[in-house]
Amino acid sequence: MSLKLSRSVDQTSEGGAATGFPFALEGISQEADWFARQLTDWYNPTRRDLPWRETTDPYAVLVAEIMLQQTVWSVVVEYYRRWVARFPTLESLHQADESELLRYWEGLGYYRRARSLKVLAAVVMDQCGGKIPDDVEELKQLPGVGDYTAAAVMALAFDRPEPAIDANIRRILERYLGLSNWSNPSAADAGGFLTKALSKTSPRLLTLALMELGQTVCLPRSPRCAQCPLQKECKAAVSKQFDDAQMRIRRPVHRRDSRVLLIVRGSLILLHSPGDDRFPGLWLLPLVEGDSGLDPNSIGLERMASSRLKPVSHHYTVNVVRLLPEVWQADMTFEPPMGMVWNSFSEMERLLMPSAHRSIVRQLLSVQSDVLR
C-alpha cells in the first residue's frame, strides 16, 4: 500500500491548533490501520521464540515484564523459566519464603524487584481475590508496577488497547512519525496514534511486534531499515533524518575499581546488607571505601601475600565496577565491625550473595587450603 499523507495542520495555511502531529486527522485512522497491519503481518514469520510470549497468564506476563525492567532479554530467559517452574502461580509465590525468592533471583540484580513481587502477591491475594486486576489504574496501584508495566500487562495478558511505550517503542514512534523530540504534545499525539493502531488489530500481537522490532530492527544507533516493514512510510527512513538523541549520544560507561576484603580466620567475615540497600538482605564482602568501608591497615589485619584471586567485574546499567579481592588474616582478638559476622566456609553456598561477590568467594574456596587457615 502506498499511503499519501497530508501535512500537519500546523504546517498548512488552513489554521487550526498546532499539535506537531505529522498527519491530518482524517489520515490518522488509515495510517494507524496500515501501521498495525504491516507490523502484525511481519511479526509471526520472523519472531524469536521467547518463553513469556507463549502465555497470556497475567501473573507470568507480569513476572517477565518486571524481570525485563532492568535486564536484557537474553539474560532473563533462563531466570524466567526457572521462576515460573518453581512459582507457577501467584499463590505459590505468596506462600514462598522470601529467602527462596531471592535465591531464584540471585544474579539478576536489582533485588528490590523480587521483594516487590512478593509484596504484590500478598496485596493481590488479600485485596483482589487472588486475581491480577484487568484494569490499568488498579494495576498501577500494585507494588513495583509503573505506567509501562501496567500497560504491557493489559495489552499482552488481556489483549486490551493500552499503549505500552518503553524506550524501544518510543524510538520507533519518534522515527516513524518524524517527531524530533518527545515533548509533551508530540508524546501525547504518538500515544494517541499507537492507541488508534492498537484498536485496529489484536493489541497483544501489535505490542509483541513492536517489542520485536525495537529489539531486532529499529536499533538505537544502527536501524536496519531495509528489513523493516514500516520503511516505506517511515518519516526518518524516507528523509534519512535520524536526528533523535539516541543516534547522537553514546551513553558514557562509568568504570571504577573497588577493593573488597576477604577477612579470614578459618571462616570469613561478611556484611549483611540492610533491607533498604541496593542488595537488600544479601551477604556481601566488605568494601574498603564507602559508608561501611574498612581500612584493613588500621584494624589490625595482616595482608596475605599468597592470595591469587582474580578481579571480577560487576555490571549495572551504565556502570562497571571491577571488584579487586584482597585476602587479609585476622588474629584471635579481632572483632567483626558492626553489621558484619563470621560465616563458616561450609555455609557459603547457602548464603544469598550478588553473583560478583559469590564468584570471588568461590575463588577463595578453590585456592590452596593454607590460604584458609
Ligand code: SF4
Ligand atoms: S524504517 Fe528504519 S527508522 Fe523507521 S521504524 Fe523501521 S527501522 Fe526504524
